[in-house]
Amino acid sequence: MSEGGDKDNGKRQDRLRLVISSSPHVRKGTSVERIMYAVVLCLIPALAASVYCFGYKVLAIVGVSVGAALLTEFLAKRLRKKPFEMDGSAVITGLILGLMMPPGLEWGQLWLPAVGAFFAIAIVKEAFGGLGSNIWNPAAGGFLFCLLSWAAMMGVGWIADGGIVWEMMRTEATPLVDLEKGEVSMEVVKNLFLGNVNGALGETSALALLIGGLALIGLRYIDWRIPLSFIGTVGVLTFAQTGDPILTLAYLFAGGLFLGAFFMLTDYVTSPLTGWGRVLFGVGAGAVVVVIRLFANPMEGVAYSIIFMNMFTPLIDRYLKTEPFGRIKKEAEG
Amino acid sequence: MPILADLKNAIIYSNPVFVLLLGLCPTLAVTTSLENALGMGMCVIFVLVLSNVTISAIKNFIPHQVRIPVYIVIIATYVTVVNLAMEAYLPDLYDQLGLYLELIVVNCIILGRAEAFASRNSVSSSFVDGIGVGIGWTLAALLVSFIRGVMGNGSIIIWGDIGIRGILETPATAIGLPYGGFLTVGVLLAAFAYIGNRKKQKSECKGVERW
Numbered sequence: 001m002s003e004g005g006d007k008d009n010g011k012r013q014d015r016l017r018l019v020i021s022s023s024p025h026v027r028k029g030t031s032v033e034r035i036m037y038a039v040v041l042c043l044i045p046a047l048a049a050s051v052y053c054f055g056y057k058v059l060a061i062v063g064v065s066v067g068a069a070l071l072t073e074f075l076a077k078r079l080r081k082k083p084f085e086m087d088g089s090a091v092i093t094g095l096i097l098g099l100m101m102p103p104g105l106e107w108g109q110l111w112l113p114a115v116g117a118f119f120a121i122a123i124v125k126e127a128f129g130g131l132g133s134n135i136w137n138p139a140a141g142g143f144l145f146c147l148l149s150w151a152a153m154m155g156v157g158w159i160a161d162g163g164i165v166w167e168m169m170r171t172e173a174t175p176l177v178d179l180e181k182g183e184v185s186m187e188v189v190k191n192l193f194l195g196n197v198n199g200a201l202g203e204t205s206a207l208a209l210l211i212g213g214l215a216l217i218g219l220r221y222i223d224w225r226i227p228l229s230f231i232g233t234v235g236v237l238t239f240a241q242t243g244d245p246i247l248t249l250a251y252l253f254a255g256g257l258f259l260g261a262f263f264m265l266t267d268y269v270t271s272p273l274t275g276w277g278r279v280l281f282g283v284g285a286g287a288v289v290v291v292i293r294l295f296a297n298p299m300e301g302v303a304y305s306i307i308f309m310n311m312f313t314p315l316i317d318r319y320l321k322t323e324p325f326g327r328i329k330k331e332a333e334g
Numbered sequence: 335m336p337i338l339a340d341l342k343n344a345i346i347y348s349n350p351v352f353v354l355l356l357g358l359c360p361t362l363a364v365t366t367s368l369e370n371a372l373g374m375g376m377c378v379i380f381v382l383v384l385s386n387v388t389i390s391a392i393k394n395f396i397p398h399q400v401r402i403p404v405y406i407v408i409i410a411t412y413v414t415v416v417n418l419a420m421e422a423y424l425p426d427l428y429d430q431l432g433l434y435l436e437l438i439v440v441n442c443i444i445l446g447r448a449e450a451f452a453s454r455n456s457v458s459s460s461f462v463d464g465i466g467v468g469i470g471w472t473l474a475a476l477l478v479s480f481i482r483g484v485m486g487n488g489s490i491i492i493w494g495d496i497g498i499r500g501i502l503e504t505p506a507t508a509i510g511l512p513y514g515g516f517l518t519v520g521v522l523l524a525a526f527a528y529i530g531n532r533k534k535q536k537s538e539c540k541g542v543e544r545w
Contacts, residue, residue, distance in 0.1 A: 079528075115506075123517070127524055148513075149506035 032131075035221050036088025042212035043095050043263065049205035054103040058201050061105055062098030065113035069094030072118045076126035089131045093120050096139035096263055099202025100256060100303070101146075102154055112153060116142035137267045140260075140306040147303070193253045206253040213262025225278040226271060227261040233286025241294055251293065260285075260302040270310040277320040285309040337462055344466020350443045351474035351519070352526040357443035360434050361471075362515040365479035368492050373427045375472025377420070377435060381412045382444050383464035389452040390460035396453075405448045410439045443471060481518050486510025 120142025292301025
């Protein structure tokens with residue numbers, strides 16, 4: 001088929017080109033870059049909420065993370081003798097990783113997001129073959145490496161100075177610590193939803209994350225099945241275990257649940273291809289989150305659940321393969 | 335010097351960890367400190383050399399069908415010797431290595447060299463191969479435990495007090511934990527494969543076969 005009507009291909013139009021390609025033949029302007037930068041734009045509300053809550057240091061933390069991600073990507077591509085492209089995937093990884101950092105990082109600890117971004121890009125992504133071949137969501141991998149290596153730094157120092165949260169915070173614990181004690185009111189839930197709480201940079205405001213996530217679903221860049229089944233499973237299981245609707249709401253709006261649901265679980269590379277596969281994927285991740293939050297030692301389980309289900313993705317894809325249209329099933333022999 | 339060349343070949347080009355991918359289990363398990371890696375390496379060299387020599391010496395008398403049980407019995411004999419000797423004279427190291435010492439019996443490096451090398455070659459070259467592969471494993475384990483020590487603990491310490499402390503102010507504790515062992519070995523494997531591929535390409539350009 002000839003590649004004629006494409007506006008971008010003005011230079012190629014003057015010569016006839018015959019391209020033999022497999023279906024689908026329908027063309028659309030959507031490209032990797034466009035989707036990636038749309039995701040970046042949809043993370044802006046969360047970033048803005050974070051700056052509003054914690055002050056301008058947030059920009060430095062996220063900036064270091066994004067810069068380190070881009071630099072690592074550039075160096076890794078050089079090492080692999082592959083062209084470096086600004087396809088935006090490294091920007092997203094850096095941005096999400098930055099948003100998972102604690103706000104209380106000192107200026108001297110800004111190497112922490114940089115090391116996390118390096119691990120995410122160099123080990124989780126490029127070592128396995130770059131974009132499209134990573135085994136986990138890179139940001140989740142980088143975050144877990146930081147968490148497991150420098151647990152003290154990632155956990156304490158949650159209280160930031162400058163933003164509005166600083167004025168309000170009197171407890172030193174993160175909301176999930178309070179939740180484990182089982183003392184919540186609607187006021188806490190409201191704060192969790194709007195963002196007047198302590199926590200990692202991007203997790204403060206469930207509302208801001210929800211805006212970005214719904215925009216991505218509206219643009220059809222991500223599948224609604226994954227966030228819905230993920231958040232739904234967490235809600236149902238938490239309610240079944242605690243029996244308290246307010247506490248359940250608080251658990252839903254707390255921590256990185258929305259960030260993971262909309263921006264990390266939906267990563268194309270590491271999520272299943274079929275609709276039911278995605279539902280299964282979301283349900284499995286939700287179950288892991290609830291088990292870790294309510295029964296296990298770590299406070300938050302979103303990153304673990306993402307990595308855990310990422311590794312099940314090939315299996316899910318294999319067993320929930322769709323039948324090709326029109327294929328006749330072989331009769332059982334004998 | 336053909337013996338030296340054989341030794342170099344065995345250490346580098348058939349390095350059990352980075353090239354043959356054998357014996358990874360003890361590599362991951364005992365590389366938490368340099369002295370564990372060194373102690374384990376000595377045991378591996380001892381068992382490997384003696385079993386290689388023995389199997390090579392009696393290779394014509396072993397019936398083909400039951401060769402694996404025979405190898406295992408020979409290897410187990412030497413492992414028992416090491417085990418009892420270490421329990422008697424180096425009880426601290428024995429406690430540290432624990433189960434992995436006994437597991438040398440089923441270590442795939444030793445069985446692999448018995449099957450692939452000692453059963454087909456002369457006693458002298460089996461001896462050299464045993465030393466080379468054993469040293470290769472020890473060096474690999476020392477490299478892994480060095481990296482894990484520096485990055486995971488921020489210090490390199492041997493026998494309690496000799497060593498350097500405080501190399502890293504805030505070490506990445508994950509590297510010192512079991513999954514850090516997997517990570518370190520994986521990254522090293524990738525690095526060795528990268529260097530190996532580059533050398534291969536260069537020698538192919540010159541038309542010289544190096545490997």
